[in-house]
Amino acid sequence: MSELYALAAACRHAEEIKKSRFLAQAAPVAHAAEALAFVHDVADPTATHNCWAYRIGQDYRFNDDGEPGGTAGRPILQAIEGQGIDRAVVVVTRWYGGIKLGAGGLVRAYGGTAAECLRRAERQPIVAMARLVLHCEFAELALLKARLKDWSARIDNEDFDAGGVTLHIGLPATQAEMAIARIADLSRGRIQPTRLDLP
Template sequence: MSDTLATAVSHSLEIKHSRFTAHAAPIDGPAHALAFLQQVAVADATHNCWAYRHGQDYRSSDDGEPSGTAGRPILAAIDGQGFDQVMVVVTRWYGGIKLGAGGLVRAYGGTAAECLRTAPRQPLVALAQLQLMAGFEDLGALHAALAAHGADKQDEQFDAQGVRLQVSLPRDQVDALKMRLRDATRDRIRFRDDA
């Protein structure tokens, strides 16, 4: 189980007269990551290098720095700190002293890693989708059980037989919810797992 950021954070370092500022934020997908880049990138800075990870989807950019010296070290910092669903942008203002390839890797990766190391974390909870069918007589027990197990209603449709519900809940609560509903309704509620 990995974490994401609880909130957007930033961190700055000065290395051989170059200033590096990392901005990191939780993201809900690649489009959100690129929107964050547009939000924090500084037009008159020397470079705005970045990386994001969202599950198996990841990208990085060296933004004009030598290939592999900025984006990949930022991505390595995200992975090394155990984060997912995170975007990090490291902005550099050149200070007149060349750092060399190894120095750039350490500067970009180090600034990103330090930013993430001190950031507030939020655990990522694996969610499951569940479809339930219940008669009207079981609605009270159904809603009480959903609340007790952290389930969010995604869709609710009524017909002559009762209700058809689509819910999202923490994956580790699925079995407990099913058992509670079977006990409370004498096994009248029907389930269909979508995930």
């Protein structure tokens, strides 16, 4: 599977095509509700059309907002996929300029404006993450926390109890097995992390 990228920040790109103005606005999103909120926030009610698409993993949606079926939302989605982008939403707003573009022209205008916006965007690789859970004694906590940065790991949750602390850790999947082995070594086998992301 080829590498996927997320947008590092929101971006925008404007073009004029046969007197119609097109404005593409894209943003990174983590879930569908966030994507739809972005669509709602940036859609211009004075524009002729606000067409959009998002892809978040296997979840995707698109909308032609009154343009002929298949001429706006789907080309925007294809631009997202064609750029290898995931976890993103793109809204392309059109202000009609009086010249009809035809179905092929609309596909090129919406898809092309979205693709150019994404081409110019700052992006970062999406890293597959693993999740570990482990329990350690208080005396081992400082050493463990010090080592986490060696594995590009972060603590997602800490639950303290009388015997110590349970840590939920997120780290790149490529580091997981090595981290599990190192934690077992550091604790002389007392700490046995469990992966939560595997079936």
